[in-house]
Amino acid sequence: MGWTGTILRVNLSNGSVTKEPLDLQLARAYIGGRGLATKILYDEIDPRLDPLGPANKLILATGPLTGTNAPTGGRYMAVTKSPLTAAIACSNSGGYVGAEMRYAGYDLVIVEGKAPHPVYLWINNDRVEIRDAAQVWGQSTHETEDALRAATSAEAKILSIGPAGETLSLTACIINDKHRAAGRSGVGAVMGSKNLKAVVFRGTRSVKVAHPQEFMRACLTAVAKLKADHGSGEGLPTYGTPGIVNVINAHGFMPTNNFQFGQFAGADKISGETIHEEILIRNKGCFACTIACARVTEVKAGTFKGSGEGPEYETVWGLGAMTGVDDLAAVTKANYLCNELGMDTIEAGVAIATAMELFERGYIPEREIGRSLRFGDADALVEMTEKLGRGEGFGALLALGGARLAERYGHPELFMGVKQQAFAAYDGRGAQGIGLGYATSNRGACHLRGYTIAAEVFGVPRKMDPFSTEGKAALAKASQDATAFVDSTGTCVFTTFALGPADLHAMLELATNAGYTEEEVVKIGERIWNLERLFNLKAGFSAKDDTLPRRILEEPIPAGPAKGKVARLGEMLPEYYRLRGWDPQGVPTPEKLRDLGLYPTP
Amino acid sequence: MAKVLSIIPERCTACRACELACSVKHTGEFNPTRSRIKVSIFLEEAVYIPTACTQCSEAWCAKICPTTAILRNDDYMAYYVDDNKCVGCKMCVLACPFGAIELYADHGKAEKCDLCLSIDGDPECVKFCTPKALLFTDEDAGPKAKQAATALRMKEVYKEVAG
Ligand code: SF4
Ligand code: SF4
Numbered sequence A: 001m002g003w004t005g006t007i008l009r010v011n012l013s014n015g016s017v018t019k020e021p022l023d024l025q026l027a028r029a030y031i032g033g034r035g036l037a038t039k040i041l042y043d044e045i046d047p048r049l050d051p052l053g054p055a056n057k058l059i060l061a062t063g064p065l066t067g068t069n070a071p072t073g074g075r076y077m078a079v080t081k082s083p084l085t086a087a088i089a090c091s092n093s094g095g096y097v098g099a100e101m102r103y104a105g106y107d108l109v110i111v112e113g114k115a116p117h118p119v120y121l122w123i124n125n126d127r128v129e130i131r132d133a134a135q136v137w138g139q140s141t142h143e144t145e146d147a148l149r150a151a152t153s154a155e156a157k158i159l160s161i162g163p164a165g166e167t168l169s170l171t172a173c174i175i176n177d178k179h180r181a182a183g184r185s186g187v188g189a190v191m192g193s194k195n196l197k198a199v200v201f202r203g204t205r206s207v208k209v210a211h212p213q214e215f216m217r218a219c220l221t222a223v224a225k226l227k228a229d230h231g232s233g234e235g236l237p238t239y240g241t242p243g244i245v246n247v248i249n250a251h252g253f254m255p256t257n258n259f260q261f262g263q264f265a266g267a268d269k270i271s272g273e274t275i276h277e278e279i280l281i282r283n284k285g286c287f288a289c290t291i292a293c294a295r296v297t298e299v300k301a302g303t304f305k306g307s308g309e310g311p312e313y314e315t316v317w318g319l320g321a322m323t324g325v326d327d328l329a330a331v332t333k334a335n336y337l338c339n340e341l342g343m344d345t346i347e348a349g350v351a352i353a354t355a356m357e358l359f360e361r362g363y364i365p366e367r368e369i370g371r372s373l374r375f376g377d378a379d380a381l382v383e384m385t386e387k388l389g390r391g392e393g394f395g396a397l398l399a400l401g402g403a404r405l406a407e408r409y410g411h412p413e414l415f416m417g418v419k420q421q422a423f424a425a426y427d428g429r430g431a432q433g434i435g436l437g438y439a440t441s442n443r444g445a446c447h448l449r450g451y452t453i454a455a456e457v458f459g460v461p462r463k464m465d466p467f468s469t470e471g472k473a474a475l476a477k478a479s480q481d482a483t484a485f486v487d488s489t490g491t492c493v494f495t496t497f498a499l500g501p502a503d504l505h506a507m508l509e510l511a512t513n514a515g516y517t518e519e520e521v522v523k524i525g526e527r528i529w530n531l532e533r534l535f536n537l538k539a540g541f542s543a544k545d546d547t548l549p550r551r552i553l554e555e556p557i558p559a560g561p562a563k564g565k566v567a568r569l570g571e572m573l574p575e576y577y578r579l580r581g582w583d584p585q586g587v588p589t590p591e592k593l594r595d596l597g598l599y600p601t602p
Numbered sequence B: 001m002a003k004v005l006s007i008i009p010e011r012c013t014a015c016r017a018c019e020l021a022c023s024v025k026h027t028g029e030f031n032p033t034r035s036r037i038k039v040s041i042f043l044e045e046a047v048y049i050p051t052a053c054t055q056c057s058e059a060w061c062a063k064i065c066p067t068t069a070i071l072r073n074d075d076y077m078a079y080y081v082d083d084n085k086c087v088g089c090k091m092c093v094l095a096c097p098f099g100a101i102e103l104y105a106d107h108g109k110a111e112k113c114d115l116c117l118s119i120d121g122d123p124e125c126v127k128f129c130t131p132k133a134l135l136f137t138d139e140d141a142g143p144k145a146k147q148a149a150t151a152l153r154m155k156e157v158y159k160e161v162a163g
């Protein structure tokens, strides 16, 4: 119960399709989603392999709560070795696809090998076909979805890549339900490398939970808590994630112009409030989501006309503050382009911002770009986003992501990220905890692998001074472990504003009847985190990769409330390793591994 | 006074929680294809329309049923299917102008929204609709609210014209 009990394995090289029983012992130990898929990837691939080679695998994974009434219970994970970072990748998305995969009867879909020509998967309950995708190759994600729905079922739910994924851009994401993205770590390029354009699901079966009535009561309790909470019940529904633009800017750690400043003069022009006034059509929820933070928007007139969903907070930052552009219509248009062409709005925005700084400092000559590329240039932003997505001209270099671009022009120090993955919209010089989180995140810089900002800005579960390093090692660890657990259930991290492990544990246990205790589920989060770490160590990462760019460590924020601050990583990292039970080289000790049930296996 | 299920599509966020809640209440399993309420989602137009049986005063499904399996509970003003009488002839499916009654292959009987009266008369979908796009209200509350809103708009126009 709780799990469908079936894994679908598709080998694109030889066209074989097999259904395997899920090892329930393994499922219990890793829950599902991110955890279970990581365990399977760890067991099945060599972490050193070429992520864009046929030996890499792409695992689409749901959790036991995906497809149920557990609030936000609609999520799936794309787990693979990342071509952007060479580390473990696990990109998460909402929409309707995850639930449909469970209704089709599968907990996980493992894609192996490489098709000889472009294909898509048509998974219609038991029937699985590898179909020719010549018709849709080269098309946007939106065109692809429309065409494949017409070719399969009007009720089909689809995930696909756009031209960015096809051309193996390291910024490429997977888009589902037209506007939802498994965004980070270049997972779209892995699909592209397999010649896999899309996966189409239609499922009409049931998802069963062990105790339906008690489960529904637990769901209602959780719904009520989410509703009563200021963040999940009010802030997010009203202004969506961009509702925090003005808050973070006021704190002085809104990264601006490639982290040259901590405040953006145009912040209010791209804030949640402005979005609400100018372009919002309505709110939208993902599957089973009671928060509904998604914004359906439309830019009605002008050069940047269009409609779609977004922008999210990270997007108004990545394509906005980070590039110095305060033209909401342009930022929104660039967002739509990212969704249609299939790239991560963060990675794309940071790549463009990196190019802007390289250009302004005279490291990239104008003729190579084909135009000037200054911070704040809205036309340039939109033009470069489109070029990046299609891999045209200078766009082909942007498509490598900011890290490789900066390196190529001889100034790797101008890339703002960790393990070649771009930072998110919080400057680690201001919020010390998130700096530590970025440095130690298993998938490279990431705000969702331990959202310390909840404590450092919003006081959840308790307010901590963002400028202080005190207690941040413990905060980062707790937050990372909790997130790994949440990500494995099939629900969304935004629930953590109002729900604690106890709430999620209640739903999980009533769904699975697996005998989980509350302490145990948190420990499972820690087990997952350590397993990801082991993957990365095997892939060649070490303590020296748990670091931040020189700018963040040495150049103080020049002005604003965070003036004079740098990230004091050295004060936090040793303590973090200690709390984790790792040695000073960042390697989990045998005792720790034994304690987590990770030793002697793997 | 009888209560009705009123639907306010403008408030719907397309979360489909209602579909799940309905299916689990009536079947014990999560399965949107077994839900008696269906949310049609038009992503491009950003239009989300939940639909369920309207409990027609003159219910064609009931009228046409050759075995009188579709009955009305007058306390609730809701029609429900008597499983013992339903023979799966699909006449009701043909007759309903809204597609609000369906035949489910696995048990071969018709299913429709009965305002949950076959269970406890407490509509489950409504409980899970956080944006309150679904309401279980007095029969005339919906029209009354619309009348009041229309009057308010007319008052504004009137003031403008007269003023
Ligand atoms: S629960 Fe409410 S908001 Fe969600 S789909 Fe149903 S009617 Fe719409
Ligand atoms: S099933 Fe159709 S015909 Fe019967 S009461 Fe409902 S809407 Fe009317």
Ligand code: SF4
Pocket: B005, B021, B022, B023, B025, B035, B036, B037, B052, B112, B113, B114, B115, B116, B122, B123, B124, B125, B126
């Ligand atoms: S009132 Fe009950 S039967 Fe009708 S749609 Fe809602 S949950 Fe289903």
